[in-house]
Amino acid sequence: MCGIVGYVGTKQAFPVLIKGLEALEYRGYDSAGLCIQNGRLHTVRSEGKVISLSEKAQLFSLEGTAGIAHTRWATHGVPEERNAHPHRDCAGRVAIVHNGIIENHHTLRERLQKTGHVFASDTDSEVLAHLVEEALDQGHPLLEAVRVTLRQIQGTYGLAVIAKEIPQTIVVARMGSPLVVGIGEEGYYVASDPSALIEYTKDVMFLDDGELAAVTSEGITLRALDDQEVEQRIERLEWDTEASQKDGHEHFMLKEILEQPEVIKNSCRGRIDRERGKVVLGGLRDVQEALKRMERIVIVGCGSAYYAGLVGEYLLEELAGIPVEVELASEFRYRKPILTERTVVLAISQSGETADTLEAIKEAKRKRALTLGLVNAVGSSIARETDAGVYNHAGPEIGVASTKAFVSQLVVLTLMSIHIGQLRGTLSEARASKLLSELTRIPNHVQVMIEDRCQIQRVARRFVAWDHCLFLGRKFQAPIAYEGALKMKEVSYVHAEGYTSGEMKHGPIALIDEAFPSVVLCPNDSMFEKTCSNIEELRARLGPIIAITDRPDLVERLADEIIVVPETIEELQPILTVIPTQLLAYEMAVARKFDPDKPRNLAKSVTVE
Structure with a gap:
């Protein structure tokens, strides 16, 4: 949540900052702002999307080769210009941009106000600017002033700070909210996500929790919060610029749905040994003995990742014969989970930065459970933790x-389930071979579906x-019903609810009438007849039916609309049936004239509680 961009170097900062904000706008679009350092701090802020900021900034001369910028998803304070970042101190010496939550901001604000500080916003973040001002007044250099400030903070932060009298310097710090520094030929770049700097460099350094750095045009000084020097860790990104562009499509959501055949191939590439009928997962090589001995798996995730975990529960129990529980990460850490050294906790997160999921992993490690990650972002916090x-x-x-990340999670969970089943001897060679053979056909099946969108x-x-x-769905299709409803809510603002079909009679059927449609996932699986019986119950209440099925001939008399998916084996059906739910949500959003890439009140990566 919220996007941070910074630049210090030899070229003009303004274009770099605006391009960076545009790349990060999916992280928040309530308001935006930037600050250029050019002998003074010139700040421009605007309510709304980055385009509003860009248009407003054209009215000013914003010369300067260092600056910071921010696009906001509101946590404290309504989305107004006065609550937009960057925030300044009383004297205008300091500007900060912050992602996270300062939990003790009320106490700090009261103390600062008593000593004469005047606040201009309702945000928790503004206390940081005043605390840095206070530390500078005490004679601390900027890096030390930020360190002194952060030792007073309770909460999370991804932070970038500049000061008027300290040219060509940005101080950055991280605790629970991602920050990456890019090393380029024309300067250094700061961002909360690599997509903001991939155009300029692929050489990056991800900050770890409890680290801060002074980034200047001459280089980087990296230290820990306890003032110990930290060795720099430069990594090379595998992304390219084209991957973060729309490539001629109207929306990123559509582009990413259409990319899914290739995504499935990439998730499988190098991981299927067809000759031996084995799954090869190099990332699990060092823990294979522990996986053989484990007694239980707990999967944690939020949102779509949680629903992917529910599919994983069915897969792991069926194929690997291991008890599995799936927990909402946001609740897991506040219970007293019973974990042992023979428990495996698997965290699923697209960004690898989801705050609740990261904290769930830390809780599991405190209890000495083995922790695994299923993440998309290389070098992310969960991947490292x-x-x-x-x-x-x-x-x-x-x-x-989430669309292609969700589908890739299903693919990887399938591979992990086969792999663990083979390790533990619970999965026959013949069944594993059949699953892997059919999995290699899935990309072609998906291609057929996305090429024929007219029906949807x-x-x-x-x-x-x-x-x-x-x-509605049953067994493997129940999590897809939850995910389909989530997509519909997220982008088209239709009030959609996902249920297992068997639960419909326990309350939801009271809602059904001729104006209350149901999307029913009914592939020809082990629950097909029961699902058809559920459809009959909906029809008896005059409810319109949209059926997603691989046997239209058997459903034709029951449904008002039929969306056909190709046939495959039951364990792999969720990968196919989720595609029409994504496309339906997308087409509904477009038909209702909403932007599916920027759904209201949402942000891509939830890095705060």
């Missing part, structure tokens, strides 16, 4: 509503006036 793991290899996902567009136009709907 876990004992082992597997990358999605989905490429950067810019659309706020017609369904969206027919039901464009929906205010409510149900998504």
Whole structure:
């Protein structure tokens, strides 16, 4: 949540900052602002999207080769210009941009106000500017002033600070909110996400929690919060600039849905040994003995990652014969989970920075459980914090509503389930071979579906006036019902609820009438007849039915609309049935004239509680 950009070097900072904010706008678009250092601090802020800031900034002369910028997702204070970042101190000497939450900001604000500080916003972040001002007044250099400030803070932060009298210097710090520094030929770049700097450099350094750095045009000084010097760790990004562009598509969400055949191939590439009928996961090589001995798996995630985990529960229990629980990461850490050395905790997160999921992993490590990560972002906090793991290899996902990352999570969970089943001897060679053979056909099946979107567009136009709907499924399809409802809510603002079909009679069926449609996931699986019985119950209440099925001939008499998916084996059906739910949500959003890339009140990466 929130996007931070900074630049110090030899070229003009303003274009770099605006381009960076545009790349990060999916992290928040309530307001935006920037500050250029040029002998003074010239700050421009605007309510709304980055385009509003860019237009406003054209009215000013913003010369300077160092600056910071921010696009905001509001946590404290309404989305108004006065609450936009950067925030300044009383004297205008300091400007800060911050991502995170300062939990003790009320106490700090009261103390600062008593000593004469005047606040201009309602945000928690502004206390940081005044605390840095206070430390500078005490004679501390900027890096030390920021360190002194942070020792008073309770909460999380990704922070960038500049000061009027200290040219060509940005001090950055991290605790629970990601920051990366890019090393380029024309200067140094700061961002909360690599997508903001990939155009300029692929050489980066990810800050760890408790680290701060002075970034100047001459280089980087990296230190720990306890003032110990820290060795710099330069990594090379695998992304390219094209991966974070729309490539001619109207929206990132559509582009990323259409990329899914290739994403599935990438998630499988190098991981299937067809000759031996084995799954090869190098990221789990060092923990194979522990995986053989484990007694239980706990999967943690939030949002779509949680729903992917629910599919993983079915896969792991069926294929690996291991008890599995799936927990919302936001609740897991506040319980007293019973974990042992033979418990494996698997964290699923596209960004690898989800605050609740990261804290769940830390809690698991405190209890000596083995921790695994399933993340998309290389070098992310969860990737570094876990004992082992597997990358999605989905490429950067810019659309706020997860599509290709979710599908890649399902693919990797399938591979992990087969791998663990083979390790533990619970999965026969014949069944593993059949699963892997069929998995290699899935990209072609997905390609067929996405090439024929006309039917889904017609369904969206027919039901464009929906205010409510149900998504229903059983067994492997239940999590896809939850995910489909989430996508519909996120981007089209239709009130959609996902239920297991068997639960419909326990309350939700009271809502059904001729104006309350249901999307029913009914592939020809082990629950097909029961799902058809559920459809009959909906029809008896005059509820319109949209069926997603691989057997249209068997569903034709039951449904008002049918969306056909290719046939595959039951364990792999969720990878196919989720695609129409993504496209339906997208087409509904477009038909209702909403921007699916920037759904209201949402941000891509939830890095605060």
